[in-house]
Amino acid sequence: MRRWWKRLFYAGGISLFIGSASLTTYCAWNVYMYSGVGEEKTLAKAKDTYHFVLVPEELDNDYWRLVEKGAKAAARELDVDLEYIGPRQANIDEHLRILKKAAAAKVDGIITQGLTEVEFVPVINEIVDKNIPVLTIDTDAPTSRRVGYIGTDNYYAGFIAGRALVEDTQGMVNVAIITGSLTAVHQQQRVRGFRDAVKNEKRIRIVAVEESHITRVQAAEKTYTILKKHPEVNAFYGTSALDAIGIARVVEQFHREQETYIIGFDTLPETIEYLQKGTIEATVVQEPYEMGYRAVKMMADIVAGHDVPAITNTETKVIRKEDLPLRPARNYEVKTP
Structure with a gap:
């Protein structure tokens, strides 16, 4: 009788042990599987948040x-991180250093200009070699391996500026050109387009080309020097x-505002004021907000594996006083982002 109870006791103990072990194994497996799923979701969410640099x-x-402003609006819509960083004032060396730093940080995409062929093309190619896509904006680097360009057709912009001067003036016109940079590709294209637009007009003569380094002060200084040296200049x-x-x-x-024709670029508040006064006769309008907005959207398409056009030109036109106010205002009004 004792043997029977002893056997029953051992059998029950063994069953209880097996059941307990099975339950422990089941719970452990569920905890493991739950943790794995959670980790996968976390990684997937992290990958959905891209980091772009403009x-x-x-x-x-x-x-x-x-x-x-346009770029940040698109970034908010897409829920991506956008870092906006560059030189306080135009400086190619600092610009290139920032590009290299962004690449070293392994960001998901870089949006920038291709200001000069010699300096920018090698750096852009170096970044692309690290599997970081590059979009050029405002100024293209067509010989680089950038994925695409979005912005003004700068040659065309210069050409329509030249044609506007032809249409708006009569008699002999002696033109002086003040350019932001003699070496930046987009500035060169704007000068070349202008030259081509007026080259067959015998009454129009280009007498000087000076560099402002993209500052009001140097633009004024160069204008002063030109008027002293070439008093016959009656157009800028x-x-x-x-x-x-x-x-x-x-x-x-x-x-000399009554006798001098001035055509410029863009629609900064001061430019609009001079346009309303009549000191500036015309200005070439670009779409900076659209450039930034569409560049971020395009970069999101690129990192998602979609094809994008090699070149996307935003609208460019010449406007005069009678064309004010401009719409849509987001391309012309400067407000805190």
Whole structure:
């Protein structure tokens, strides 16, 4: 009798042990599986948040603030991180250093300009070699391995500026050109387009081309020097956003606003004021907000594996006083992002 109870006791103990072990194994397996699923979801969520960097020519510029504004609007819509960083004022060495730093941080995509072939193409190619896509904005680097370009057709912009001068003037016109940079590709294209637009007009003569380094002060200084050296100059063409502003200041100081034709670029508040006064006759309008907005959208498509166009040109046109106010305002009004 005792043997029977002893056998029953051992059998029950063994069953209880097996059941307990099975339950422990089951719970452990479920905990493991739950943890694994959670980790996968976390990783997937992390991958959904891309980190893009927009590096402009200079931060302290109302034109680039509009680009930033558009880019940040797109970033909010897409729920991506956008870092806007660049030189305070135009400086190619610092610009390139920031690009290299962004690449070293292994960001998901870089949006920048291709200001010069010699300096920018090798750096862009180096970044692409690290499997980081690059979009050029405002200024293209077509010989690089950038994925695409979005912005103004700068040659065309210069060409329509030249045709506007032809249409708006009569008689002999002696033109001086103030350009933001003699080496930046987009500035060169704007000068070349302008030259081609007026080259067959015998009454129009280009007498000087000077560099402002994209500052109001130097644009004014160069204008002053030109008027002293070439008093016959009765027209100016400014190829960067700040050039026409500097030109207008000096022309007013010389009290020559009635006899001097000025055409510039962009629609900064000061440019609009001079346009309304009649000191500046015309300005070439770009779409900086659209450039920034569409560049971020395009970069999101690229990192998602979608094809994008090699070149996307935003709208460019010449406007005069009678065209004010401009719409949509988001491309022309500067506000805090």
